[in-house]
Amino acid sequence: xxxxxxxxxxxxxxxxxxxxxxxxxxxxxxxxxxxxxxxxxxxxxxxxxxxxxxxxxxxxxxxxxxxxxxxxxxxxxxxxxxxxxxxxxxxxxxxxxxxxxxxxxxxx
Amino acid sequence: xxxxxxxxxxxxxxxxxxxxxxxxxxxxxxxxxxxxxxxxxxxxxxxxxxxxxxxxxxxxxxxxxxxxxxxxxxxxxxxxxxxxxxxxxxxxxxxxxxxxxxxxxxxxxxxxxxxxxxxxxxxxxxxxxxxxxxxxxxxxxxxxxxxxxxxxxxxxxxxxxxxxxxxxxxxxxxxxxxxxxxxxxxxxxxxxxxxxxxxxxxxxxxxxxxxxxxxxxxxxxxxxxxxxxxxxxxxxxxxxxxxxxxxxxxxxxxxxxxxxxxxxxxxxxxxxxxxxxxxxxxxxxxxxxxxxxxxxxxxxxxxxxxxxxxxxxxxxxxxxxxxxxxxxxxxxxxxxxxxxxxxxxxxxxxxxxxxxxxxxxxxxxxxxxxxxxxxxxxxxxxxxxxxxxxxxxxxxxxxxxxxxxxxxxxxxxxxxxxxxxxxxxxxxxxxxxxxxxxxxxxxxxxxxxxxxxxxxxxxxxxxxxxxxxxxxxxxxxxxxxxxxxxxxxxxxxxxxxxxxxxxxxxxxxx
Numbered sequence: 001x002x003x004x005x006x007x008x009x010x011x012x013x014x015x016x017x018x019x020x021x022x023x024x025x026x027x028x029x030x031x032x033x034x035x036x037x038x039x040x041x042x043x044x045x046x047x048x049x050x051x052x053x054x055x056x057x058x059x060x061x062x063x064x065x066x067x068x069x070x071x072x073x074x075x076x077x078x079x080x081x082x083x084x085x086x087x088x089x090x091x092x093x094x095x096x097x098x099x100x101x102x103x104x105x106x107x108x
Numbered sequence: 109x110x111x112x113x114x115x116x117x118x119x120x121x122x123x124x125x126x127x128x129x130x131x132x133x134x135x136x137x138x139x140x141x142x143x144x145x146x147x148x149x150x151x152x153x154x155x156x157x158x159x160x161x162x163x164x165x166x167x168x169x170x171x172x173x174x175x176x177x178x179x180x181x182x183x184x185x186x187x188x189x190x191x192x193x194x195x196x197x198x199x200x201x202x203x204x205x206x207x208x209x210x211x212x213x214x215x216x217x218x219x220x221x222x223x224x225x226x227x228x229x230x231x232x233x234x235x236x237x238x239x240x241x242x243x244x245x246x247x248x249x250x251x252x253x254x255x256x257x258x259x260x261x262x263x264x265x266x267x268x269x270x271x272x273x274x275x276x277x278x279x280x281x282x283x284x285x286x287x288x289x290x291x292x293x294x295x296x297x298x299x300x301x302x303x304x305x306x307x308x309x310x311x312x313x314x315x316x317x318x319x320x321x322x323x324x325x326x327x328x329x330x331x332x333x334x335x336x337x338x339x340x341x342x343x344x345x346x347x348x349x350x351x352x353x354x355x356x357x358x359x360x361x362x363x364x365x366x367x368x369x370x371x372x373x374x375x376x377x378x379x380x381x382x383x384x385x386x387x388x389x390x391x392x393x394x395x396x397x398x399x400x401x402x403x404x405x406x407x408x409x410x411x412x413x414x415x416x417x418x419x420x421x422x423x424x425x426x427x428x429x430x431x432x433x434x435x436x437x438x439x440x441x442x443x444x445x446x447x448x449x450x451x452x453x454x455x456x457x458x459x460x461x462x463x464x465x466x467x468x469x470x471x472x473x474x475x476x477x478x479x480x481x482x483x484x485x486x487x488x489x490x491x492x493x494x495x496x497x498x499x500x501x502x503x504x505x506x507x508x509x510x511x512x513x514x515x516x517x518x519x520x521x522x523x524x525x526x527x528x529x530x531x532x533x534x535x536x537x538x539x540x541x542x543x544x545x546x547x548x549x550x551x552x553x554x555x556x557x558x559x560x561x562x563x564x565x566x567x568x569x570x571x572x573x574x575x576x577x578x579x580x581x582x583x584x585x586x587x588x589x590x591x592x593x594x595x596x597x598x599x600x601x602x603x604x605x606x607x608x609x610x611x612x613x614x615x616x617x618x
Binding site for chain 2: 040047051066069083088
């Protein structure tokens with residue numbers, strides 16, 4: 001079976017990174033901010049995998065260290081997302097809105 | 109010489125903390141059923157005390173270059189490694205000591221809050237995460253414990269979630285800090301892509317050969333610096349800190365300001381010095397320039413604050429600038445051959461880390477007990493409250509004097525070492541930078557002394573008239589921290605020796 005070379009996955013991760021940063025900077029909805037954070041997490045995990053694969057490239061496997069690290073990182077990403085969403089729920093109960101501009105009483 | 113030790117022996121304090129954190133919710137349930145107060149708090153304090161006692165034989169590793177432990181069959185360069193050297197011991201004992209006092213303070217201070225089982229679980233996990241960061245021997249271990257620390261600190265900042273401020277500050281802290289962790293993870297990915305290992309020791313071997321592409325090295329270094337720099341609150345990544353610190357309960361402000369940002373500075377120092385040899389990568393200039401920008405901006409912001417906790421939060425950023433300056437002098441001095449100045453800079457950075465951790469922990473705890481009595485965070489409403497609460501007032505004054513650098517307190521020793529190291533490098537760039545730091549140091553003393561004058565020296569205000577001294581359980585940690593500041597200021601030599609040992613292991617001295 002033919003695979004795309006690891007460089008293409010690295011390029012994909014850079015595109016995802018750009019999308020994630022755009023989402024974090026431009027979106028005003030709290031849930032969309034969390035989604036942006038998750039896209040960045042996925043981008044970094046993909047970058048880790050593709051950089052790991054580049055070292056072994058013509059061979060068709062990735063070093064287990066990179067895989068373990070990425071699995072742990074996915075789990076941590078899940079924990080952070082859950083915590084962020086629970087804060088979003090609390091914010092919604094207080095303000096009845098998810099608009100970051102409206103609940104910005106702190107100076108950023 | 110590096111000695112091999114058993115993994116379980118090294119991890120004993122960590123295992124104790126995690127066991128206690130798992131049992132704490134159960135205790136919270138029993139506490140609720142039996143209508144006992146303070147049971148979970150006492151239990152968590154006991155856990156930290158046991159962890160401190162278990163780590164007491166750690167200093168044996170000071171006699172060697174460090175102790176290494178790894179999971180059998182999964183050792184370096186690929187597997188998990190725990191590495192305990194002088195710097196790790198310095199950090200671990202600081203984390204456990206201040207953590208113990210904060211937990212003791214929380215027993216009384218937090219007793220009217222609900223959800224204390226969660227609070228103490230998170231507090232124990234926070235300390236466990238920081239210890240893990242300090243004893244990690246590879247980036248994999250470091251990252252896992254880093255996230256343990258970060259996640260517990262996010263939830264602790266948002267602990268009082270029935271108010272608006274902790275929710276907003278917690279969300280902001282979560283977004284910024286986890287973005288920072290991801291940038292550091294990207295840096296680790298690049299390191300792995302280059303070297304095929306994440307072990308500090310193996311990476312230092314690979315990156316100290318001069319065939320390394322410097323561009324690749326600098327990109328990686330920048331990503332790691334920015335990533336950990338968000339949690340260390342280096343300007344321009346500091347904006348979460350002045351919101352998160354006032355929003356958190358006071359003991360947690362003390363933990364964040366005293367320890368969490370120090371763990372971040374530790375991570376920067378460990379990854380920069382072990383992996384990137386200062387003789388090949390010129391990051392001394394980067395560190396010192398960031399240090400000057402950080403202290404200057406945060407000083408100006410601190411001067412404008414009316415909220416006592418917000419002022420103290422900005423002052424944490426100022427002091428991170430000072431620590432970063434010491435690290436920068438160490439790297440810069442090595443590069444141009446001023447070995448003595450370089451060593452002194454590193455020792456100064458470690459001593460300032462210690463004196464600021466103790467001093468700022470003390471100030472946040474004391475400010476917390478002022479706030480419980482006066483029910484306000486405005487400095488001018490707290491007028492003269494130190495007179496109404498003599499013990500708290502005295503420790504608050506000692507903390508402020510130490511941070512402003514008055515002899516014979518701990519802050520004087522560390523600032524003296526830092527500024528002396530900067531001047532003894534002896535070239536024009538470093539002289540200019542050190543003079544700017546000296547100006548900043550005096551500038552910082554100005555608002556510490558204003559705070560001292562308003563809160564302690566002025567006659568009692570309206571709110572101070574009705575305030576009385578807090579209970580003994582709250583005063584004991586304050587007095588212990590005050591004694592520590594005076595003791596370190598009068599007799600810093602043993603600690604300087606440990607710091608020197610740490611410097612000689614970490615810096616690639618010729």
